[in-house]
Amino acid sequence: MDGGTLIVLPAHNEAERIGPVIRACRKHVPGxxxxxxxxxxxxxxxxxxxxxxxxxLPLPYNMGYGAALQTGYKxxxxxxxxxxxxxxxxxxxxxxxxxxxxxxxxxxxxxLCIGSRFLAGTPYRQPFSRRLGMVLFRRIASRVLxxxxxxxxxxxxxxxxxxxxxxxxxxxxxxxPDTDVLVLLHHHRFRVAEAxxxxxxxxxxxxxxxxxxxxxYLFKMALTIPLxxxxxxxxx
Amino acid sequence: MTLHQRIVxxxxxxxxxxxxxxxxxxRKLREEYAWLWVLAGLACLILGLxxxxxxGLTQLIGAGWTSSTLFFLGIFFVLALSLQFSVKVSxxxxxxKNLAQQMALHEAREPAxxxxxxxxxxxxxxx
Numbered sequence: 001m002d003g004g005t006l007i008v009l010p011a012h013n014e015a016e017r018i019g020p021v022i023r024a025c026r027k028h029v030p031g032x033x034x035x036x037x038x039x040x041x042x043x044x045x046x047x048x049x050x051x052x053x054x055x056x057l058p059l060p061y062n063m064g065y066g067a068a069l070q071t072g073y074k075x076x077x078x079x080x081x082x083x084x085x086x087x088x089x090x091x092x093x094x095x096x097x098x099x100x101x102x103x104x105x106x107x108x109x110x111x112l113c114i115g116s117r118f119l120a121g122t123p124y125r126q127p128f129s130r131r132l133g134m135v136l137f138r139r140i141a142s143r144v145l146x147x148x149x150x151x152x153x154x155x156x157x158x159x160x161x162x163x164x165x166x167x168x169x170x171x172x173x174x175x176x177p178d179t180d181v182l183v184l185l186h187h188h189r190f191r192v193a194e195a196x197x198x199x200x201x202x203x204x205x206x207x208x209x210x211x212x213x214x215x216x217y218l219f220k221m222a223l224t225i226p227l228x229x230x231x232x233x234x235x236x
Numbered sequence: 237m238t239l240h241q242r243i244v245x246x247x248x249x250x251x252x253x254x255x256x257x258x259x260x261x262x263r264k265l266r267e268e269y270a271w272l273w274v275l276a277g278l279a280c281l282i283l284g285l286x287x288x289x290x291x292g293l294t295q296l297i298g299a300g301w302t303s304s305t306l307f308f309l310g311i312f313f314v315l316a317l318s319l320q321f322s323v324k325v326s327x328x329x330x331x332x333k334n335l336a337q338q339m340a341l342h343e344a345r346e347p348a349x350x351x352x353x354x355x356x357x358x359x360x361x362x363x
Contacts, residue, residue, distance in 0.1 A: 026351075033351050034351065035344075037340065046345065050345060050346075050347045050348070051347070051348075052347075053347045053349060053351060054347060054351075055344055055345065055346055055347065055351065056344065056345040057340040057341060057343075057344050058340055058343050058344075058345065059336055059337070059339075059340045060336050060339055060340070061336070063333065063336060067333050067336075067337065070337060071337045071340050071341070074337055074338075074341060075340075075341055075344070078341060170330060170334075174333060
């Protein structure tokens, strides 16, 4: 895949939704290599993904979103991908939007481009608690990065090989990579930008943000963001 | 401190040390973890045999009773030990994560119809 584009879909029990997502990826980004990281699914996620024409990277057990994503980064690094796009396997992110993100990175306008569901101005409903957290992290990210970041928690991103190499290191926070990753990137002098995407509310299935996790998530961000600023390990 | 108390303390400390050394000998406890335990065993032995050391320590840390000093040391030891474990667990978890990820890359499964290399001119709508 040397020099090509890799699309990474981390998936946990998404057999019902992943097929169309893969096919749409292959349709809208012709020539891209699609890899599904099967994060210890109990259902037929791997078989569905294979049938839809994606490479499957099977993790031996469920390791969580961040570790699954990082597996994709490592795969991209090993196979020589020049660009990498990550999106959710459940159909929340539309593969139609990939070229827009990719173009920003390929034209060297930035090292990592976030797909923001708020830039386009389309309404996206979510519970009040999440909206509160979103506003908070938007403020933090915008303040630290000294630029407006409207959707710092978006998992829809495109990046170049330098970022992929950076994310493959142990420095990458595998439990809940999120706003802190942006701070980390900024700290290491990567350029981050945003492009508008449309988000589709998910039907069925389970989001990774459920139960008590938001509490841990808040705590983790409160701890790691200042710590990342304290760690003086510059350079890539 | 009575002779009775001293004997009990000494027997306890020596048993602890004996078990630690035996575990290391049988390779059930690695040397790198053993040092903290050996230290604890020796501390028990010294404090048990020599009451003045304990009294001195009590004065040093400003505790009211010698028993407080013992509790303080005990809790401190347990804290240090669990902190050491947390550090080790963090490192192990990271290593296991890297191993599992490597394994996933090695076990990569390709679709029946291989994906075309990106440098070839792609056909439109291959679904």
